Amino acid sequence: MACESGQGCGAGQGCGTNACSSENLCSKDERVFPPNGKKSGVCAKCKEQPTSEDFELCCTCLHTNLISKFKTAVNQNSLVTPADHVLVAFSGGAASRVALEFLREIRLRQQTDLDASRGQGTRVFGLGVVFVDEAAAWSGPSLDLEHTIEEISSIILTESERPVPLHIAKLQDVFEAEGLRSSVGLDEDVGIRSSEEMLQELLRNVEDVTGKEDLVTYLRMQVLQKIAKEHGYTKLVLGVCSSRIAARSIAATAKGQGYSFSADIQYWDSRWPVTVVLPLRDVLARELDVYCRLANLKTVVNKNTLHGTDKSKSINELSREFVSLLQEQNFSREYTITRTMGKLKSFVFNTPPVGPIEMALRRRRGIETPKPETVSAANTVPDLLCPICSAPLDVRDFLHGDVEFTDKSSNNAESPSVNSKGDLPALSSDTFKNMCCPSCRFQILPKNEPKTESMVKALPEVMRDRAVANFEDKQCWMRSRIQEYLLSDDED
Amino acid sequence: MVRHCELCKAKRAALVRPRNRQQVCKDCFYTAFEEEIHQTIVDNKLFNRGDRVAVAASGGKDSTVLAHVLTLLNKRHDYGLDLFLLSIDEGIAGYRDDSLETVKRNETQYGIPLEVVSYKTLYNWTMDEIVKEIGLKNNCTFCGVFRRQALDRGAAKMKAVKMATGHNADDVAETILLNIVRGDIARLARCTSIITGEEGALPRCKPFKYTYEKEIVMYAYFKKLDYFSTECTYSPNAYRGFAREFIKDLEAIRPQAILDIISSGERFRIDSTAKMPEQGLCERCGYISSQKWCKACVLLDGLNRGLPKLGITRTRGKGLANGVENASGGGKLASKDDRSPSKANIDF
Ligand SMILES: [Zn+2]
Ligand SMILES: [Zn+2]
Ligand SMILES: [Zn+2]
Numbered sequence: 121m122a123c124e125s126g127q128g129c130g131a132g133q134g135c136g137t138n139a140c141s142s143e144n145l146c147s148k149d150e151r152v153f154p155p156n157g158k159k160s161g162v163c164a165k166c167k168e169q170p171t172s173e174d175f176e177l178c179c180t181c182l183h184t185n186l187i188s189k190f191k192t193a194v195n196q197n198s199l200v201t202p203a204d205h206v207l208v209a210f211s212g213g214a215a216s217r218v219a220l221e222f223l224r225e226i227r228l229r230q231q232t233d234l235d236a237s238r239g240q241g242t243r244v245f246g247l248g249v250v251f252v253d254e255a256a257a258w259s260g261p262s263l264d265l266e267h268t269i270e271e272i273s274s275i276i277l278t279e280s281e282r283p284v285p286l287h288i289a290k291l292q293d294v295f296e297a298e299g300l301r302s303s304v305g306l307d308e309d310v311g312i313r314s315s316e317e318m319l320q321e322l323l324r325n326v327e328d329v330t331g332k333e334d335l336v337t338y339l340r341m342q343v344l345q346k347i348a349k350e351h352g353y354t355k356l357v358l359g360v361c362s363s364r365i366a367a368r369s370i371a372a373t374a375k376g377q378g379y380s381f382s383a384d385i386q387y388w389d390s391r392w393p394v395t396v397v398l399p400l401r402d403v404l405a406r407e408l409d410v411y412c413r414l415a416n417l418k419t420v421v422n423k424n425t426l427h428g429t430d431k432s433k434s435i436n437e438l439s440r441e442f443v444s445l446l447q448e449q450n451f452s453r454e455y456t457i458t459r460t461m462g463k464l465k466s467f468v469f470n471t472p473p474v475g476p477i478e479m480a481l482r483r484r485r486g487i488e489t490p491k492p493e494t495v496s497a498a499n500t501v502p503d504l505l506c507p508i509c510s511a512p513l514d515v516r517d518f519l520h521g522d523v524e525f526t527d528k529s530s531n532n533a534e535s536p537s538v539n540s541k542g543d544l545p546a547l548s549s550d551t552f553k554n555m556c557c558p559s560c561r562f563q564i565l566p567k568n569e570p571k572t573e574s575m576v577k578a579l580p581e582v583m584r585d586r587a588v589a590n591f592e593d594k595q596c597w598m599r600s601r602i603q604e605y606l607l608s609d610d611e612d
Numbered sequence: 613m614v615r616h617c618e619l620c621k622a623k624r625a626a627l628v629r630p631r632n633r634q635q636v637c638k639d640c641f642y643t644a645f646e647e648e649i650h651q652t653i654v655d656n657k658l659f660n661r662g663d664r665v666a667v668a669a670s671g672g673k674d675s676t677v678l679a680h681v682l683t684l685l686n687k688r689h690d691y692g693l694d695l696f697l698l699s700i701d702e703g704i705a706g707y708r709d710d711s712l713e714t715v716k717r718n719e720t721q722y723g724i725p726l727e728v729v730s731y732k733t734l735y736n737w738t739m740d741e742i743v744k745e746i747g748l749k750n751n752c753t754f755c756g757v758f759r760r761q762a763l764d765r766g767a768a769k770m771k772a773v774k775m776a777t778g779h780n781a782d783d784v785a786e787t788i789l790l791n792i793v794r795g796d797i798a799r800l801a802r803c804t805s806i807i808t809g810e811e812g813a814l815p816r817c818k819p820f821k822y823t824y825e826k827e828i829v830m831y832a833y834f835k836k837l838d839y840f841s842t843e844c845t846y847s848p849n850a851y852r853g854f855a856r857e858f859i860k861d862l863e864a865i866r867p868q869a870i871l872d873i874i875s876s877g878e879r880f881r882i883d884s885t886a887k888m889p890e891q892g893l894c895e896r897c898g899y900i901s902s903q904k905w906c907k908a909c910v911l912l913d914g915l916n917r918g919l920p921k922l923g924i925t926r927t928r929g930k931g932l933a934n935g936v937e938n939a940s941g942g943g944k945l946a947s948k949d950d951r952s953p954s955k956a957n958i959d960f
């Protein structure tokens with residue numbers, strides 16, 4: 121088609137990308153790992169230790185390499201400070217396993233140093249682990265949950281002299297404390313349902329396979345936040361590595377999440393009640409897998425996530441396959457993708473606060489500290505997050521959102537019953553839809569009216585509350601724009 | 613049971629629109645297809661009344677449908693455009709001869725004039741001759757660079773003020789993915805623009821930016837448009853293939869995904885620092901270029917000196933080879949040294 125279309129380069133510039141049979145022409149500075157160094161069997165770094173699994177480094181050198189990347193990420197972005205209480209979201213996989221191990225190691229060293237110096241007043245950060253069981257979302261009864269938990273407990277609790285608390289949660293816990301209380305708008309005759317039933321009813325409303333997978337991810341985050349908040353944690357560590365980010369970049373692009381995606385892949389993300397941090401952002405999945413095997417770090421295969429949905433219909437899965445295909449062609453591909461997406465502008469909540477000591481240190485090292493964007497309070501469009509996925513909303517959708525839907529909803533009482541103070545206000549399903557990002561509107565919320573309504577009612581309270589807050593912020597902002605034309609302070 | 617058209621509710625549905633899986637009759641499809649393009653043209657102010665517009669015509673399906681639809685909309689909505697077809701003769705025996713015949717028939721069918729510019733007259737090389745020199749491997753690099761310039765020169769010669777190309781939504785989505793995968797943030801920032809080269813003499817626009825490739829084929833098929841469907845004889849086996857496959861798979865799962873990729877591309881928050889290197893003019897031919905010599909001149913120089921790999925092969929190291937690599941960098945985000953190759957680097 122390149123030649124057939126007769127119009128040259130799709131990029132609109134003259135490099136002949138259309139044709140690039142040698143894609144080298146367009147990419148510079150690629151660090152290509154030799155897939156297999158000629159001298160197999162000896163570590164490429166220390167040149168002494170034997171290697172295995174076709175990996176270029178020995179266990180010791182790989183450890184040094186990984187933990188230095190980890191520490192750099194942690195220190196340069198102040199991800200964990202001594203005052204922190206850190207919760208690791210453990211999935212059983214290699215990434216979160218390594219994150220846990222490294223945090224333990226760092227903490228142990230800090231403790232030893234502290235003991236040696238007999239320092240008073242300083243302390244080391246606290247550590248805990250959470251596992252969220254998603255079985256109810258996919259197959260109903262938990263397969264082997266007891267066994268899984270046993271294995272996780274053995275990893276978490278045994279080997280360390282200072283035990284780390286383990287929290288086991290279920291995905292349906294997102295509805296906890298809600299089941300008994302019937303909120304406004306919920307049919308009276310629904311009665312008391314178990315949170316598991318509520319979860320399954322919610323997911324039944326989502327037809328799109330990708331949408332369902334994503335909704336489970338969003339719910340999982342809400343559960344993690346809930347646990348973190350309840351137990352007084354101050355940071356939530358996710359084992360998101362470079363390879364995951366690469367695949368998610370492609371998937372997010374295909375889902376139309378281009379505007380908000382950069383928020384999800386930064387070291388620091390404080391849009392949640394408990395700040396989320398990604399210390400493994402610069403590490404490849406393969407490195408983590410190999411390290412776990414070489415260092416005998418036990419991982420747990422979470423069987424429930426394996427057979428949930430029809431993977432062939434999942435954009436997430438398709439994107440993963442696409443990226444791993446590219447990775448096979450070129451060993452630095454995942455890095456390249458992550459780096460590209462890393463160049464996208466992040467959001468205000470992605471900038472860690474910088475203390476005075478860190479500031480001085482940075483100045484000495486010549487690291488520039490980004491200035492927080494100055495916000496002029498009056499008339500600025502409010503920063504709203506999607507109630508479902510928490511993506512920052514693009515002003516463009518925000519402004520046009522109404523136009524798309526109001527013609528249908530004009531007779532549908534746009535304003536929610538906010539006025540009756542004390543009660544939980546309920547939004548019409550159209551208004552709720554307007555408060556969501558385009559991606560959630562498309563792949564999670566049902567297309568037709570009655571279904572949307574039951575879906576919105578089935579969402580957990582956190583999400584519904586966010587929509588109401590969004591609506592109020594938006595009303596407030598709109599009011600500020602027409603303020604001078606209003607004659608009385610009445611709402612109506 | 614007879615399925616009725618979802619739009620007019622009267623006629624029998626004849627097809628499923630690839631774009632949204634709507635079941636519609638042929639007439640409603642034509643109207644929707646044409647009016648969506650009209651909307652794109654109006655919303656993005658692609659043309660002004662009185663513009664003389666070159667329609668890049670290769671004889672392939674995209675450009676044939678483009679010529680047809682633009683002629684039609686120009687009349688229907690009274691754009692007041694002075695349209696003409698512009699075709700490039702690369703000098704590929706068999707492929708181009710046949711496709712040129714198609715374009716010539718289009719000339720009479722649509723009643724708009726045709727201008728043909730050949731590689732031979734512009735560069736003194738036909739594509740067949742180039743392939744003889746360099747083999748089959750990198751010929752599409754030449755083709756892409758040469759064709760682009762050839763179109764610009766043909767259009768300039770015919771006093772066009774704009775050029776319309778047949779890039780469709782699938783092409784744009786593919787380019788976005790490729791730029792992500794290659795790490796080319798500067799191109800990623802630009803590749804979604806519906807009008808490019810506004811700073812130059814001849815802006816190019818893509819009226820099909822939101823039009824699905826499958827719908828273009830469908831339109832051409834039902835309207836029985838005369839187009840040339842063989843792929844270029846030297847068609848690349850390219851890396852692009854992966855991206856194309858991926859997009860086809862995506863489309864099968866979710867047709868909307870193509871538009872969503874474009875929407876993502878348009879909305880990526882890219883810092884203005886990642887923008888284009890400054891554009892200057894080629895010292896040799898005067899064509900717009902960010903380097904001392906434009907890419908066509910570098911490639912051509914290599915050909916004429918019997919070193920056809922110049923400007924293609926990526927070479928590490930310093931000296932001459934490095935200079936050539938820089939010169940071939942085209943519009944890529946270049947480091948400071950790339951932008952000002954010292955005279956010593958390129959020894960002509
Ligand atoms: Zn070693
Ligand atoms: Zn959302
Ligand atoms: Zn119809």
Ligand SMILES: [Zn+2]
Nearest residue numbers: 894897906909
């Ligand atoms: Zn030139």
